Amino acid sequence: MIKKALIIIGVLSVLFFTVGAYFINKHWHIYVKEQPKMYVYDIFRGTSKSVSVIIIEDKELKEPYLEYYNSLQNGIEPILDDRIPLKGLPQYDPVYVLGYTNDSLLAEIVSYYDRGARFGGSYLQGWVYSKTLHKEPFN
Incomplete structure (x- = not known):
C-alpha cells in the first residue's frame, strides 16, 4: 500500500x-x-560602420568587460581579456532590455537570435555595455 x-x-x-x-x-x-526592444551595436570606431557587441553572461566579468569598452571609447583598440568569451550579438536583430546595474553601466538583455544548436540555440540572456544600446537598427 x-x-x-x-x-x-x-x-x-x-x-x-x-x-x-x-x-x-x-x-x-x-x-x-x-520589455523595451532595442538594438545593440557599437559605433566607437566611427559612425560609418557599426560593430557587433560582445555579451557577457557572468556579471563577475564586469570590470575587464568595461575596461575593454572604455578603451574603445578612448580610441584605443584593446585586447579582449581572455576570461571573456567571444560571444557577439547581431546588430540588426532586436534585444529586450530587462534592467540595468545600479551604476547603469551594464544592461541585462535577452536575445532571441537563433545561433543554432552548436552555438547556444535561440535564447541568450546576459549583460552588455549600456552605451551600445540604440532605439533603431544601424543604417
Missing part, C-alpha cells in the same frame, strides 16, 4: 513540475517580450 502511494505521489509530482515548468517558461517569455 505504501509503495503504491509513493509511486502515485512520484508520478503526480513529475506531472505537476512538468506542467508548472511549461507555464512558468511560457509566462517568462511573454514578460520578456513586453
